[in-house]
Amino acid sequence: MHIRPIHQGDAARLALLLDQLGYPSTDRDVRQRLDYWLGDRASALFGADDDGSLVGVAALHITPILEVTGKFGRLAALVVDESHRGRGVGRMLMDAVEDRARAEGCLFVEVTSSSHRAPAHHFYESRGYEDTRDHWRRFILRLPAAGPQKTPNA
Secondary structure (H helix, E strand, O other), X not given: OEEEEOOHHXXXXXHHHHHHHOOOOOHHXXXXXXXXXXXXXXXXXXXXXXXXXXXXXXXXXXXXXXXXXEEEEEEEEEXXXXXXXXXXXXXXXXXXXXXXXXXXXXXXXXXXXXXXXHHHHHHHHHOOOOOOOOOOOOOOOOOOOOOOOOOOOO
């Protein structure tokens, strides 16, 4: 088992992993997402490879902070194939994420996790992550898809 970068050839297997995470995706969807992820210098995708098979993925994005000097890492996704859970794959992926965040000068790494994912919460806490729900709240505005621009009549 080793950690390696994700590439376009991983799209089909990555789609299966995202489905296990609860985000059904087609190979085409994932290839399109990889186009912008792989081209983003502030982002990294780490894959857990077991003898040529992608069995896990972690997505990291580095963001500068305005209110203090520094950056932070955001774990955007982490999933390990159901057949490989409990074997240390998640720990290997998190080690890669945290090492990259340190190398980029991040002050901390954050992750959000759905309230129903108790095993994931335990996993993050076992790595030293603190549950800050008593201190911070998250607000999201869902934006409609951008369509053709309408030009006002003259």
